[in-house]
Every structure is written in C-alpha cells, then in structure tokens.
Amino acid sequence: MIASDLDGTLLRNDGTLSPRTLRALRAAEGAGAEIVIVTARPPRFVDRLAEATGLVGTAVCSNGAMVYDIATRTVVSSRHLPLVTARRVVTALAAALPEVGFALETGNQVLYEPAFRIRFSEDGAEIPVPSLADLWLTEAPVTKLLAWSDRLDADTLLAAARPGAGSDVQLTHSGGHGLLEISARGVTKAGTLAMLCAGRGIEAAEVIAFGDMPNDLTVLDWAGTGYAMANAHPAVLAAVPVHTISNEEDGVAHVIERLLAEAATGAFHGADDADAPADAV
Known part of the structure; x- marks a missing residue:
C-alpha cells in the first residue's frame, strides 16, 4: 500500500496533481499496490480532485475521522466528535x-x-x-x-x-x-489507516507513506517506511529519518518510480528498507 497526504505532499503548491505523479500512481496500481489518500481534507475536496484526475480508491479523510470510497462517493465509516x-x-x-x-x-x-x-x-x-x-x-x-x-x-x-x-x-x-x-479522542490518520489495513490483511511493514505536516507524523511513524517531503514542517523533518524531494519536484513520484525500477531489476528491497537514505535530502 502507498498512503499519501495531499496538500504539500502529493499535490503541488497550486493544488494540482502533476501528470508525472498521476502516471506514477497508476503505474504503482498496475504493479499491484493499493493507493490510499490520507488527508485532513473532507470528502468534498477529494471528489473535486477525483473529477480532475480520475483518481479512484479509498481516502482517509478529516485526519482519520472518515473512510471514504472515492468511486462511489460513499462514507464507509466515520468517527464523530460529540x-x-x-x-x-x-x-x-x-x-x-x-x-x-x-x-x-x-x-x-x-x-x-x-x-x-x-x-x-x-x-x-x-x-x-x-x-x-x-x-x-x-x-x-x-x-x-x-x-x-x-x-x-x-x-x-x-x-x-x-x-x-x-x-x-x-x-x-x-x-x-x-x-x-x-x-x-483517538482519531488519527494512523489509527484509521491501521484499521483499514487490518481489514485488507496488510501489515504496517507493507505500507509506504508520505507526508509533510504534524498531522502526518502518526502515519509516517506507523508505516513500514515513512517519507518526509523536503518541504515538510521542521518537526516532521526532524522526526522522520527518510526524506524525499519536495512536492513541487514530484517527490512522491520520484520514490515510486525508483521502487518500481528496483522491482523490475530485482533490486527492490521493499518497505522494510526504511533506513536506506536513497532519497535523503
């Protein structure tokens, strides 16, 4: 599974998903990976992004308060604040x-x-x-x-x-x-993503995550490999040992492309290779 934040991570600063990143996501799906959006944004924002890009799949919205099926525009589960x-x-x-x-x-x-x-x-x-x-x-x-x-x-x-x-x-x-x-209480991006993965039989070690802000730290810590964007908040850069290039440089696509290339040549180390600084900046 590839789990990615949106703003400042998957999206460029103008809020768009670059053609390169979209190609990388589709290539990862073609290779058997599931793409999950993990965002503070509500479902209505994800709908607009899906309309513009054709993205489908699952989104963890509102910092973990909602699980949303993008294709059917259905809230699968939610945890509300009383x-x-x-x-x-x-x-x-x-x-x-x-x-x-x-x-x-x-x-x-x-x-x-x-x-x-x-x-x-x-x-x-x-x-x-x-x-x-x-x-x-x-x-x-x-x-x-x-x-x-x-x-x-x-x-x-x-x-x-x-x-x-x-x-x-x-x-x-x-x-x-x-x-x-x-x-x-207890609602976090990581907590909801972990429940989602458990239902799919996916271990944390099989998850590669990307983020840039403090609300992403739970996911970046929980996933087998968590990548902080080069443009991330200082607390995120300090807490997460593996970095990629910035969102403006398509940092998520950069990592996905490398991993797919490694897999194609038999050099892929998998999500357990969290200490490898290949994308450190």
Whole structure:
C-alpha cells in the first residue's frame, strides 16, 4: 500500500496533481499496490480532485475521522466528535484565547461563527452562523472542530490550546496559518489507516507513506517506511529519518518510480528498507 497526504505532499503548491505523479500512481496500481489518500481534507475536496484526475480508491479523510470510497462517493465509516465535547473545548479555549474563532466541519459543510475569518474557497460549503452559540444548534454530525487565530501561528496555537483542551480530544494541525484541528479522542490518520489495513490483511511493514505536516507524523511513524517531503514542517523533518524531494519536484513520484525500477531489476528491497537514505535530502 502507498498512503499519501495531499496538500504539500502529493499535490503541488497550486493544488494540482502533476501528470508525472498521476502516471506514477497508476503505474504503482498496475504493479499491484493499493493507493490510499490520507488527508485532513473532507470528502468534498477529494471528489473535486477525483473529477480532475480520475483518481479512484479509498481516502482517509478529516485526519482519520472518515473512510471514504472515492468511486462511489460513499462514507464507509466515520468517527464523530460529540457536540457536547466540542462545546466544552470551545469554552475552555475561548477563556484562554479570547481572540480565537471557531468552526465545525461536518464532511459536507463548514459552519463558522463571526470570529472565524479564514476561508477555504469552497463554493457553497462554508456556511456562516450569527454567533458562536448558533454553532451548537447544528444537527449534523461533526468530524472536526476548527480553531483559528490571526495572531498565533499553528504551532503556538497548538501549544496554547493543549492545557485547556483536555484528554478527550485529539489536537493537531496541517500547516494552515493559525489553524488548529480538533478531533474526537483517538482519531488519527494512523489509527484509521491501521484499521483499514487490518481489514485488507496488510501489515504496517507493507505500507509506504508520505507526508509533510504534524498531522502526518502518526502515519509516517506507523508505516513500514515513512517519507518526509523536503518541504515538510521542521518537526516532521526532524522526526522522520527518510526524506524525499519536495512536492513541487514530484517527490512522491520520484520514490515510486525508483521502487518500481528496483522491482523490475530485482533490486527492490521493499518497505522494510526504511533506513536506506536513497532519497535523503
């Protein structure tokens, strides 16, 4: 299995999937590998990418909160953040960080209150509510709570939020300026990917993963071989020993092409060769 993050990893900075990377993914599938997208993005973003590229298969969305079948546009499974938990966390964070704005991600929409001023350019999917209190009137299941500050960067916001968030949520970020992502306790990209693999009879050692941000660290650590992109967050570059070139240089394709070439010549070492620095930068 090849498990890849999207933004900053599989996609270039303009949000597109390069022809080279698409060819590499299709070649890997032709050689018998399963491609799984593992992203903080919701299914609606994956749908648009699939329409543009023809990608099919499975996506782990919303940092592990959802498993999504791309071809049928079906949510296979989901783990929601209880509204009462989200409300408790918002109360604690608002007391500690009064300038922070909040939004709820449902998989289909983002509901945001007035202080949440960041936009994701998703036509029709971003729905304003009159006040923070109105967030709690939603009847839609919540996949993520989003907290945003125009003053604090994501790392600082994450550190500031930890004391008040408590142990019944999962905190992370995927590099958005001042944007914190909050899921139900135990929901991570790696946890959901591991359950997916178990159902397919795939061992962690058979998984090659790619990522660039702190929310990818669980996957990069769990997989048999985890590749950090050259453009990755400093914490990811420090924690992950094997690197590839940047997303702008098609770093995922670079690795896939090398592995397929090794397999064709009988020199392939497999996903257990995690210490080989062939793609280190």
